[in-house]
Amino acid sequence: MAVQPSSSAVRALSLEYRGLQDEPVEGFCVKLLNEDNLFEWEVAIFGPPDTLYQGGYFKAHVKFPPDYPYSPPSVRFLTKVWHPNVYENGDLCISILHPPVDDPQSGELPCERWNPTQNVRTVLLSVISLLNEPNTYSPANVDASVMYRRWRDSKGKDKEYENIIRKQVLSSRGEAERDGVVVPLTQEDYCIKTKVKPDAEPVDMYDFYDDDYDIDDDDDGDDDDDELSENGEAWVGVTEIDDGDDSGNGES
Template sequence: MYSLFDGLARIKFPIDYPYSPPAFRFLTKMWHPNIYENGDVCISILHPPVDDPQSGELPSERWNPTQNVRTILLSVISLLNEPNTFSPANVDASVMYRKWRDSKGKDREYAEIIRKQVLATKADAERDGVKVPTTLAEYCVRTRAPPADEGSNLFYDDYYDDEDLEDEDEDDDGDCCYDDEDDSGTEES
């Protein structure tokens, strides 16, 4: 499966953020079961924190003020890689995705649409001077805990040091983010 969706997106924050969720919309055309034709992403954590028994969502799955841009992006990335076909925003994409998944990649219609969209967005990125990651190693950023003496001065829980990462990459066996193998169904990403 083509797990690296490249595209432009916009996050729009309401005046009462963080008490209300932001809106997340892809500006790039996306063929995905959980993305509406206009680019809006259908994901539980971006739904207002109201009690809606008809939605099938637990209140704990909806927006709460502890969410932040990082948790939103992680949720969107997860959704892109593992569509929720039980609650599709794009029924046609959902049917096509399930057909592809159930055929174990033999039905190529869904994968071909995604491949064409990824290639188109890569061309857009190159025109804009943006390098699009093409491997898992390029796509991932390593994190580690800060040294004990600096921890109290940091606002975020991640400590990034590009120089140290470059040195570590030379000693690595290439696995930067995951120890498990790609289970997406194809060799391409």
């Protein structure tokens, strides 16, 4: 029997999703797999400029547990990513996604693991950082880890790791084109500076755990501001390609 999501989990995800629309974060874009399901997101992570992954468009699925944010989400790459901390099936292995249990053999400190103050932003920003700075102490992909260390220790003279990444980046650009997305290549395009709306009210983090909260309640009686976007998407740090069609279719 499936465990029903808690109302606090629905509340938290609803606020986070709308927050990513109101205050975008550089380096990734998000959308819901299904407009009626807040617990499964599709994300696209852009390779940071001035790294091997520059120009890359790496798609992944993020699944949230029914008791989120008390338990961490899971992240699985759909795009092939040759990386020390990504399993062959695409599952990501990173400390921030590990449950907050005592596991001395893992070599991880409790503070490095998941805790309820983490959120989608911190997870995805950690993933972006991990692309350029892999954890090779407990790799999910041993071959990629060995190859990465050779590349790093040779100061780039051993090109095997670099060549694989560049091929995957090039391949991912085709998918970006199909999705109508221009991947940012410069720091200026990659970094987003957002402005908080003058009338925006601060979010009380403790409200995440208020099970009596009515998601559709609004002071002005208008539910429109509390609904997800019409197409369930929040494009962050991207530019849609104008094809001339105004129809709008556009770590272990």
